[in-house]
Amino acid sequence: MKTRREDLAVCGGTPSFAEPLHVGRPNVGSRERFLERAGAILDRRWLTNDGETVRAFERAVAAASGVPHAVAVCNGTMALALAARGLGLAGEVILPSFTFVAAAHVLEWHGLAPVFCDVDPRTHTIDPSRAADLVTPRTSAILGVHLWGRPCDVEGLQEIARRHRLRLVFDAAHAFACERGGAPVASFGDAAALSFHATKIVNSFEGGAICTRDPDLAARLRLMRNSGFAGIDRVEGVGLNAKMTEVAAAMGLTNLESLPRFLEANRRNHAAYAEGLGGLPGVRLVETGTSRAHVVAEIDREASRVSRDRLVEILWAENVRARRYFHPGCHRHPPYAGRDPGATARLPVTERLSDQVLVLPTGTAVTPDDVAVVCSIIRVAIEQG
Ligand code: T4K
Numbered sequence: 001m002k003t004r005r006e007d008l009a010v011c012g013g014t015p016s017f018a019e020p021l022h023v024g025r026p027n028v029g030s031r032e033r034f035l036e037r038a039g040a041i042l043d044r045r046w047l048t049n050d051g052e053t054v055r056a057f058e059r060a061v062a063a064a065s066g067v068p069h070a071v072a073v074c075n076g077t078m079a080l081a082l083a084a085r086g087l088g089l090a091g092e093v094i095l096p097s098f099t100f101v102a103a104a105h106v107l108e109w110h111g112l113a114p115v116f117c118d119v120d121p122r123t124h125t126i127d128p129s130r131a132a133d134l135v136t137p138r139t140s141a142i143l144g145v146h147l148w149g150r151p152c153d154v155e156g157l158q159e160i161a162r163r164h165r166l167r168l169v170f171d172a173a174h175a176f177a178c179e180r181g182g183a184p185v186a187s188f189g190d191a192a193a194l195s196f197h198a199t200k201i202v203n204s205f206e207g208g209a210i211c212t213r214d215p216d217l218a219a220r221l222r223l224m225r226n227s228g229f230a231g232i233d234r235v236e237g238v239g240l241n242a243k244m245t246e247v248a249a250a251m252g253l254t255n256l257e258s259l260p261r262f263l264e265a266n267r268r269n270h271a272a273y274a275e276g277l278g279g280l281p282g283v284r285l286v287e288t289g290t291s292r293a294h295v296v297a298e299i300d301r302e303a304s305r306v307s308r309d310r311l312v313e314i315l316w317a318e319n320v321r322a323r324r325y326f327h328p329g330c331h332r333h334p335p336y337a338g339r340d341p342g343a344t345a346r347l348p349v350t351e352r353l354s355d356q357v358l359v360l361p362t363g364t365a366v367t368p369d370d371v372a373v374v375c376s377i378i379r380v381a382i383e384q385g
Contacts, residue, residue, distance in 0.1 A: 001372065001373055001376040002016065002318075002373070002376045002377050002379075002380045003376065003380065004380065004384070005380060005384040005385070007380070008314060008317070008318070008377065008380060008381065009314075009317035009318045009319075010313065010314050010317045015317060015318050015319045016318040016319065016320065016373050016374075016377060017318060017319035017320060017370075017373070018319070019319065020319050020320075020321050021319060021320045021321060021361045021365075021366065021370060021374070022321050022361060022365070023199070023321060023322065023323045023359050023360065023361050023362075024198065024199030024363075025361070025363050025364075025365035025366070026198045026199065026203050026363075026365075027201065027202070027203065027255060027258070027262045027265075027363050027364045027365075028255070028364075029254040029255040029256075029257055029258035029261075030254055030257065030258065033254045033257065034250060034251060034254040037053065037250035037253065037254060038247055038250055041053060041246045041247055041250060046246065047245060047246050047247070048243055048244075048245045048246055049226065049243060050222075050226070050243070051246040051249070052246075053246045053247075053249040053250050053253065054072050054243075054244050054245075054246060054249040056249070056253060057072055057204070057244070057249035057252045057253050057256075058070045058071065058072045058209070060252075060253060060256050061176075061194070061209050061211070061252075061256075062211065064176070064177070064184065064256070065176070065184045065186035065187055065192070065194070065211045066183055066184040066186070066187035067184075067186065067187050067192075067211040067212060067213055068213060068215070068218075069211070069212050069213070069214070069215060069217075069218035070194075070209045070210070070211050071209060071210045071212075071218055071221040071222055071225065072207065072208070072209045072244040072249065072252075073207070073208045073209060073210065073225050073242040073243070073244055074206060074207065074208065074241075074242050074243060074244055074245075074248075075195065075197065075206045075207060075208045076102065076171075076173045076193055076194060076195025076196070076197060076207075076208035077102045077105070077106060077195075077208070078208055078225070078240070078242040079193035079194060079195070079208035079209055079210045080102060080103055080106040080143075080169075080171060080193045081106045081109065081110070081240075081242070082210060082221050082224050082225060082240075082242055083169055083191040083193050083210050083221070084106055084107065084110050084112065084141075084143075084169070085110060085224060085238075086191070086210075086217050086220045086221045086224060087141065087167045087169060087190055087191060087217065088140075088167075089107075089110070089112055089140045089141045089167060089169075090112065090140045091112065091113065091138035091139060091140050092112070092113045092114075092115045092136060092138045092139045092140065093107050093112050093113070093114060093115065093139070093140060093141045093142070093143050094115045094117050094126075094131050094134050094135070094139060094141070094142045094143070095107070095114055095115070095116065095117065095126070095142070095143040095144075095145065095171075095330075096116070096117055096118070096119050096125070096126040096144070096145050096147070096330075096350070097116035097117070097118070097119075097329035097330045097331045097343070097347050097350045098118075098119045098124060098147070098326055098329050098330075098347075098349070098350040098353055098354060099145045099147060099171065099326055099330065100173070100325070100326055101326075101330050101333055102171075102173075103143055103145065103171050103330075104116075104330045104333075104336060107143070108335065108336075112140075113138070114330070114336065115134050115139070116329070116330060116331045116336070116340070116343055116346075116347060116350075117130050117131045117134055117347075118130045118346065118347045118348065118349045118350055119147075119349050119350060119353070120153070120349070121349045121352075121353070122287075123147075123150050123152075123153075123287075124147045124148060124150065124286065124296075124353065124357075125144065125145065125146065125147055125150060125151070125152040125153065126142070126144045126145065126152055126153075126157070127153075127349075128153050128156030128157050128159070128160060129156075131157065131160055132160050135160065135164050135166070139164065139166060140166060140167060141161075141166050141167035141168065141169055142157055142160065142161060142166055142167075142168055142169070143169045143170070143171060144157055144168070144169075144170050144171070144189070145170070145171040145173075145174075146170060146171070146172050146174060146175040146178070146185050146289065147174060148174055148286065148288040148289055148293075148294040148296050149174045149175045149176075149177075149178035149185065149288055149289020149290070149291050149293055149294065150178075150286075150287065150288055150289050151175070151178070151180040151185045151188070151289070152170065152188075154180070154188045154189075167190050168188075168189045168190055169189055169190060169191050169192070169193070170185075170186070170188060170189040170191070170192040170193070171192075171193055172185055172186040172192040172193060172194050172211070173193065173194060173195035173197075173200070173208075174195075174200070174289065174293065174294065175192075175194070175289055175291075176194050176195075176196075176200065176201055176202055176291070177201055177202065177259060177263065177290075177291040177293070178289035178290045178291045178293075179290045185289065186211045187211065187213075190212065190214065190217070191210050191211065191212045191214075191217060192210070192211045192212070193208060193209075193210055193211075194208055194209045194210075194211065195207070195208050196208060196209070196248075196252050200293070201259070201262055201263075201266070201291050201293040201363075202252065202255045202256055202259060202262070203251065203252070203255055204244065204248040204249060204251045204252030204255070205247075205248050205251050206248065207244050207248050207249075207251075207252055208244075220237075223236055223237060223239055224237070224238070224239045224240065224242070225239065225240065225241075225242040225243055226239060226241070226242075226243060227239040227240065227241055261364065262363070262364055263291060263292070265362075265363060265364045265366075266291060266292035266293055266362055266363065267292050268368055269292070269295065269362040269363075269366055269367075269368060269371050270288075270292040270295060270362065271368075272368040272371035272372060272375075273285060273295050273297075273360065273362075273371055273374075273375065275375075276371060276372055276374070276375025276376070276378075276379070277297065277375055277378065277379075280304070280378065280379060280382055280383075281303045281304055281305075281382065282299060282300040282301070282302065282303030282304025282305070282306075282382065283297055283298070283299060283300075283304060283378070283382070284297065284298040284300070285297050286298060286357075292362070293362070293363070294359060294362070295359065295360040295361070295362045296357060296358070296359055296360075297357070297358045297359075297360065298353070298356045298357055298358075299311055299356050299357075299358055300356060301356075304382045305382065305385060306381050306382055306385070307355075308324065308355060308356050308357070308358050309324070309355075310381075311358060311378065311381060312324060312358065314377065314381050315374070315377060315378075318377050320360075320361065320374050320377065321361070322358055322359060322360050322361070323358075323359045324354075324357065324358065324359075325357065325359045326354060326357070327354040327355070327357070328354050329347060329350040329351065329354050331343040331344070331347060331350070332354075360374060361374065
């Protein structure tokens with residue numbers, strides 16, 4: 001535990017951790033169950049292309065997400081890409097700028113125009129009143145992001161979508177195992193894209209899925225993920241190779257079995273952060289999704305007298321690899337930067353958050369004792385300047 005300024009590694013002290021403490025250290029379920037499944041896959045000699053492990057994973061994901069259809073794909077970005085194409089999006093799509101850049105890139109890749117919207121300062125999710133102002137005759141959809149697993153204002157967005165006949169798509173990459181009013185967060189919208197990347201609460205190494213209630217959309221997505229093939233020698237339309245492999249699905253299924261343990265670790269760590277950072281001037285712990293898979297703090301430089309970026313340097317010197325997700329906002333990344341001269345003025349909350357948000361390590365690789373040490377570093381940095 002750090003108690004004095006001189007003990008900080010940036011002041012010449014010994015780093016708190018010998019090994020890096022990462023934000024996205026993967027949760028890993030039973031090694032035995034995974035190896036058993038991997039062995040069975042090798043025995044069957046069926047490695048990909050709609051195999052039985054992928055189908056079992058899809059059933060499990062659909063059940064956990066409260067939807068009849070989950071179409072597994074190779075990553076969350078492809079889940080968004082297939083959803084956009086499968087729903088026939090065209091023209092402009094409204095999405096938040098304060099998010100991982102994948103959603104914007106998917107739209108750009110499809111030849112759609114991403115229109116960046118500001119977020120609610122409390123929830124960090126797209127602000128429906130701002131989104132309503134951005135609707136034009138060219139708008140075909142709103143793409144909300146359940147950032148940190150925290151659900152968007154679903155009703156507010158549904159109302160705009162209904163009024164303007166827009167599609168409502170959700171990037172639910174952070175929201176697996178999160179609930180809203182008792183319903184899984186991935187059950188909302190025309191389609192929701194999940195990610196099972198290594199850094200997510202449940203990982204399949206790399207992976208993703210599209211959740212939907214629409215059987216026709218699910219059928220189209222299945223064709224699209226397999227080069228448009230509807231059967232041997234029969235192509236029914238444009239497709240890609242977005243298939244999930246059997247071994248990825250084996251990892252996903254195995255990790256799903258351990259989800260209660262992952263959730264427990266997240267909740268324990270979250271409580272430890274709330275206690276360790278409580279009462280610190282200029283530090284606000286953001287209310288994240290019910291899986292508590294993310295620990296997100298806002299650092300107000302005026303009140304804390306230390307900038308978020310300086311805090312990141314202090315933490316990295318201690319081997320705590322805290323992250324500045326999502327800095328800068330998407331509107332500042334190429335090719336979007338400079339395209340819309342009014343973007344910065346239109347996105348004040350995004351601008352502020354991308355300078356203030358600090359994401360801290362959690363998950364099963366992090367213990368409450370680790371959290372106490374991380375909090376002691378932040379406390380010394382803020383209280384002792
Ligand atoms: N929508 C949203 C809102 C998203 O956040 C994401 C992805 C997507 C869509 C797209 O889904 P995918 O196509 O990725 O399935 C990481 C992840 O690569 C990315 O999946 C994730 N969001 C994003 C928030 O974080 P980086 O560039 O920060 O990754 P990297 O390599 O710096 O790793 C993150 C942390 O995890 C580091 O502290 C290292 C640690 N780590 C990472 C890996 C891969 C490990 O300890 N072990 C590992 O195996 O993007």
